[in-house]
Amino acid sequence: MTHWIASSNRDNQKILDAKHIWGGVPKRNKTLMQRVKPGDTILVYVRQEKEDDTILPPSAITSAYEIVSEPYIDHSRLFVTPPPQMGDEVFPPYRMKVRPVAVFAEPPLEFKPLIQDLTFITNKTMWSGHLRIAMREIPDEDYRLILRRAGVEA
Numbered sequence: 001m002t003h004w005i006a007s008s009n010r011d012n013q014k015i016l017d018a019k020h021i022w023g024g025v026p027k028r029n030k031t032l033m034q035r036v037k038p039g040d041t042i043l044v045y046v047r048q049e050k051e052d053d054t055i056l057p058p059s060a061i062t063s064a065y066e067i068v069s070e071p072y073i074d075h076s077r078l079f080v081t082p083p084p085q086m087g088d089e090v091f092p093p094y095r096m097k098v099r100p101v102a103v104f105a106e107p108p109l110e111f112k113p114l115i116q117d118l119t120f121i122t123n124k125t126m127w128s129g130h131l132r133i134a135m136r137e138i139p140d141e142d143y144r145l146i147l148r149r150a151g152v153e154a
Contacts, residue, residue, distance in 0.1 A: 002040045003143035005061075005120075006135045013046050013062055015078060017103065022065065023078060025094035025134045032135060033071040033094045040067045041101060043138070043146055045111060045131055060108035061146055065098035072096065102152040109150045118142045 006022060016022055022042060025033055041064060048059045073093045120138045121127045130136065147153070 002035070002037070003138050003140060004036070004040060004042045004135045005045050005131065005138050006042045007045050007047065007131045007133065010046050013044055016044065016065075016098070017063065017100075019078070020065075020098050020100070021078065021095050022067070022098050023074070023095035025071070027093055029094065029134055032133075035137075036067060036071050036096065036135070038067050038069060041065065041143065042067065042098065042135070043143065046108070047131075057107065059111040061104065061111060061114075061150065062108040063103040064101040064147065064152070066101050067096050068099050069097035102147065102150065104150045104152070109146065114146065114149060117145060 008016065012023070043061050044063045044065065046060055046062055048057070071094050074095050075093055078095075115121055115124055115127050118138075120136070120142050121130045123129065
């Protein structure tokens, strides 16, 4: 079993919670998707965003899911429109079905206090660069640490 951290925005995270479909992986990450298997787990990281001049809640881990299907391609419009640099690509075509392991209580687990203790974040100053891809593998110890800090049995 592999543990992943998946980067999302709050709108797509709500779709994930409602539909139990993770779809945060663009075409350019095809080789990454070939490594994802049923039984793997995903921690959902939501970025801090701005709306007009208002800064929304801080970046956080909101939930944990188990992957229950092989990755598949789906071109239907389900998720929020992609950033402009992705062109006309349906966002995103690689998806997988998931089941909830834990949806963290409100407020979700704020991410910044975790940074110093997470081993996958090697640059503690420029930490956000570690989360710029749709999904990245994380060590078991980091996965368990995040669940413990969220008050969830690992």
